[in-house]
Amino acid sequence: VTTDTAVAEVEPIERVAVLGFGAMGSGIAQVCAAAGCEVSVLETDQKRLDIGFERIDLFLDRSIQLGKLSLARSKEIRDAIHGATSPGDLAGSELIIEAVFEDLNVKNAVFDVVAPVVGEDVVIATNTSALSVTGIAALVPNSARVAGFHFFNPVQLMNLVEIIPAETSAPETVATLGRFAEQIGKSAVITKDRPGFLVNRILLPYINQALQAYDDGIATGEDIDRAVELGLGYPMGPLRLADMIGLDVHYHATDAAYRQLQQYPFAPPPVLARLVEAGRYGRKTGRGIYDYAEEPLS
Numbered sequence: 001v002t003t004d005t006a007v008a009e010v011e012p013i014e015r016v017a018v019l020g021f022g023a024m025g026s027g028i029a030q031v032c033a034a035a036g037c038e039v040s041v042l043e044t045d046q047k048r049l050d051i052g053f054e055r056i057d058l059f060l061d062r063s064i065q066l067g068k069l070s071l072a073r074s075k076e077i078r079d080a081i082h083g084a085t086s087p088g089d090l091a092g093s094e095l096i097i098e099a100v101f102e103d104l105n106v107k108n109a110v111f112d113v114v115a116p117v118v119g120e121d122v123v124i125a126t127n128t129s130a131l132s133v134t135g136i137a138a139l140v141p142n143s144a145r146v147a148g149f150h151f152f153n154p155v156q157l158m159n160l161v162e163i164i165p166a167e168t169s170a171p172e173t174v175a176t177l178g179r180f181a182e183q184i185g186k187s188a189v190i191t192k193d194r195p196g197f198l199v200n201r202i203l204l205p206y207i208n209q210a211l212q213a214y215d216d217g218i219a220t221g222e223d224i225d226r227a228v229e230l231g232l233g234y235p236m237g238p239l240r241l242a243d244m245i246g247l248d249v250h251y252h253a254t255d256a257a258y259r260q261l262q263q264y265p266f267a268p269p270p271v272l273a274r275l276v277e278a279g280r281y282g283r284k285t286g287r288g289i290y291d292y293a294e295e296p297l298s
């Protein structure tokens with residue numbers, strides 16, 4: 001066999017662009033940098049970039065304190081992440097990961113400025129949770145290079161990534177994301193482009209059932225969580241989890257899925273709407289199902 005007929009080995013991706021440096025974008029940037037990529041992160045302004053870097057510094061510092069990371073390694077990761085406020089700085093990127101606000105108009109606006117500076121073949125991965133990946137793919141020239149790449153929060157700790165081919169995705173786009181997931185140490189599952197993809201399809205009705213059981217007085221909130229933890233072996237009960245996700249975030253996610261799927265398990269339980277109306281969003285507001293007044297927020 002000559003080298004002419006040997007299958008060319010695919011080189012790992014070295015330069016990644018992340019669009020948006022919020023909760024997800026900062027985690028994604030850190031994970032890509034830790035895997036050896038040079039990462040450029042696009043934000044709307046320097047202040048937002050600073051907030052993203054602060055979030056990463058906090059995470060890296062905690063990892064050092066816990067003895068999980070050396071100072072030198074932490075510096076390497078930090079130095080591989082470059083802030084950008086001009087789309088021109090993303091030229092030469094081999095992969096784009098979009099993590100801006102969950103709003104089709106915002107995603108459209110960022111693609112309008114980024115697409116012209118990267119090649120038409122550069123794969124664009126969207127981290128959307130609830131929008132149609134096919135709808136997002138339609139926003140860019142050559143939709144065949146777009147697919148969903150759905151990380152979980154906190155990205156540094158959660159090992160799953162869902163790969164969601166759009167109706168228009170080329171098989172090579174999906175293959176590229178599969179290889180990249182492996183490169184950054186994540187385990188990938190391919191799911192259909194349907195509301196909730198896979199994990200949220202299961203999670204949303206599960207939390208709704210727990211909220212309804214709580215509202216019906218089947219057991220106390222503490223007992224519902226304790227029962228699920230001890231009876232099913234889950235690390236955290238559904239009500240504490242909902243408080244951590246944010247009851248407002250859960251409300252919008254399950255309401256959107258219900259509107260699209262028209263299946264009752266996704267319908268927001270009345271108690272959820274009442275808690276959200278009362279501003280009881282969970283840990284972030286100090287009160288949700290539980291009262292966190294005594295606990296420091298983290």
Ligand SMILES: NC(=O)c1ccc[n+]([C@@H]2O[C@H](COP(=O)([O-])OP(=O)(O)OC[C@H]3O[C@@H](n4cnc5c(N)ncnc54)[C@H](O)[C@@H]3O)[C@@H](O)[C@H]2O)c1
Pocket residue numbers: 019020021022023024025042043044048098099100101102103106109110127128129130150151152153
């Ligand atoms: N938070 C989660 O748990 C979670 C989990 C999985 C997926 N997602 C998805 O990830 C995406 C981002 O979510 P998030 O929670 O990180 O949001 P976020 O609000 O924390 O961050 C979004 C960031 O995008 C930036 N942005 C907005 N417009 C921009 C533009 N034109 N150019 C560059 N940056 C811009 C904002 O300044 C902000 O910093 C959404 O699509 C969301 O649905 C979120």
